[in-house]
Amino acid sequence: MITLDTKPELQTTNVLLGSHMSIAGGIWTALERGKKINCTTIQLFTKNNNQWLAKPFSEGEIDKFKAETEKSKIAPLVAHDCYLINLASSKKDILEKSRNAFLDELIRCEQLGIPYLNFHPGAHLGIGIDDGLQRIIESLNWAHEQTKNFTVKSVLETTAGQGTNLGFRFEQLRTIIDGVDEPERMKVCIDTCHIFAAGYDIATEEGYEKTMKEFNSVIGFENLVAFHINDSKKGLGSRVDRHEHIGQGMIGELGFRLLMNDKRFAHIPKILETPKSEDMHEDVVNMNLLKSFID
Numbered sequence: 001m002i003t004l005d006t007k008p009e010l011q012t013t014n015v016l017l018g019s020h021m022s023i024a025g026g027i028w029t030a031l032e033r034g035k036k037i038n039c040t041t042i043q044l045f046t047k048n049n050n051q052w053l054a055k056p057f058s059e060g061e062i063d064k065f066k067a068e069t070e071k072s073k074i075a076p077l078v079a080h081d082c083y084l085i086n087l088a089s090s091k092k093d094i095l096e097k098s099r100n101a102f103l104d105e106l107i108r109c110e111q112l113g114i115p116y117l118n119f120h121p122g123a124h125l126g127i128g129i130d131d132g133l134q135r136i137i138e139s140l141n142w143a144h145e146q147t148k149n150f151t152v153k154s155v156l157e158t159t160a161g162q163g164t165n166l167g168f169r170f171e172q173l174r175t176i177i178d179g180v181d182e183p184e185r186m187k188v189c190i191d192t193c194h195i196f197a198a199g200y201d202i203a204t205e206e207g208y209e210k211t212m213k214e215f216n217s218v219i220g221f222e223n224l225v226a227f228h229i230n231d232s233k234k235g236l237g238s239r240v241d242r243h244e245h246i247g248q249g250m251i252g253e254l255g256f257r258l259l260m261n262d263k264r265f266a267h268i269p270k271i272l273e274t275p276k277s278e279d280m281h282e283d284v285v286n287m288n289l290l291k292s293f294i295d
Contacts, residue, residue, distance in 0.1 A: 014040075015040065015266075015270070015290075016040050016041045016076075016266075016267065016269040016270060017039065017040055017041065017271075017287055017290060017291070018034055018043070018074070018271050018287075019034070019037075019039060019043070019273070019274075019276075019286075019287070020042070020043040020044065020271060020272065020273050021033045021034050021042045021044050022044075023044055023045055023046075023047075027057070027065050027112070028068040030042060031065075031068040031071075031072045032068065033280065037280055037283055038287070040074060041074060041075065041077070041078070041269035042271065043077075043078040043080055043226075043228075044077070045079065046105060046108040047082065047108065048082070049083050050082065051082065052082070052084055052097050052100070052101045054104070057111055057112070062111055062112060065112050066113055076115050076269055077112075077113075077114045077116070078115075078118050078189075078226050078271060079105065079108075079112075079117050080118045080119070081102060081117060084097070084098070084101065085098045085120075085122075086098050086122045086123055086125075087122040087135065087136045087139035088121065088122030088124050088125070088132040088135045088136045088139075088166055089123070089125060090124065090127045090132075095139070098139065099139050102119070103142075103143045105119075106143060106152055106154070110147070110150045110151065110152050115153060116225055116226060117152055117154055118189050118226065119154065119157060120157050120159055120165065121133075121156055121157070121166045121172070122135070122139075122165070122166055122167075123163055123164045124164045124166060125164055126164060129172070132164070132166050133172060133176060133179070137175075137180055140176070140180050140186075141180055144181065144185055145181075150185075153185055153186065153187045153225065155186075155188065155225055155226065156176060156177070156186065156187070157188075158188070158190050158191050158194045158195050159191070159194050159198065160191075160193070160194040160239055160240060160241035161197070162197075162239055168198040170219050171218055173188055174218050174219060188224055188225070189225065189228060190215070190224065190226075190227050192228065192230055192251060192256070192259070193230035193232040193241065193249070193251070194228070194230075194241060196232045196236055196255075197232055197234055197237070197239055197240055197241060198237070198239065199236065199239075200214075202251060202259075203236070203250070203251045203254060203255045204255075205254070205258060208255060212264075221264060224265075225268065226268060226269050226270075226271060227265070227270045228271055228272075228273050229270045229272050229286075229290065230244070230272065230273050230274055231243070231245060231246050231249030231250070231251045231252070231256075231274070232250045232251050235250050243275065245274050245275070245285075245286055246289050246290060256290060257293040260290055260291075261294060270290070272287065
């Protein structure tokens with residue numbers, strides 16, 4: 001059992017709010033950490049995020065994780081795939097490793113009972129947007145073909161569009177969803193920092209509503225399963241992915257106040273990915289601030 005000194009100031013409400021949790025010491029410890037600071041939802045890696053593949057889970061690890069999931073009552077859980085994966089890669093060896101690693105991530109989520117696998121669509125590395133999107137579609141079809149009847153959803157995350165990263169326009173995500181053979185297996189996660197850096201102005205009331213209207217028109221709220229709640233160090237349309245603590249970045253408090261009071265998203269998990277130290281006091285501060293925004 002892990003012990004932490006963090007003492008939350010506000011008690012958990014019905015808000016689906018949490019943070020990305022470390023799995024140091026065992027996959028189940030992410031739930032222990034989340035419970036310690038009153039998370040009602042969390043995100044986690046299912047393995048070392050800088051390794052292509054990992055040792056398969058033992059039955060004991062799976063059972064312990066599921067028992068801790070039931071004990072903590074934290075739900076839904078969201079997994080994030082490893083940072084090495086690039087399903088759009090133009091390099092044959094990297095593409096092959098990426099596909100195998102993504103398949104492994106799907107299997108690990110299914111074994112643990114995690115309903116959502118969040119991933120960045122990929123970077124085209126110079127082959128162009130259209131060819132990059134097509135390669136992502138082919139990669140997903142390959143992985144989904146080998147995981148028939150899996151319940152875990154493949155969750156496309158909006159990106160800032162840094163470098164050649166794809167997914168910085170809602171239309172690109174729509175192209176992927178429409179292009180795969182099993183679109184019902186696809187969902188979407190909105191990262192607030194990423195969409196702001198990509199040019200969607202959620203820092204003003206008018207811009208926020210315009211952005212959400214556009215998302216609903218292109219993607220559909222029915223396909224939205226998670227928010228990553230991050231302020232942005234860089235400005236609107238900068239195309240630079242740098243997370244900042246809530247209210248301390250270029251989005252500012254208003255954008256998050258609008259989101260926290262948006263009844264359309266009351267049932268959608270909201271997960272922090274902001275910088276933090278081992279005792280996670282920064283998460284507590286950010287979550288308390290977000291809760292204070294709720295009217």
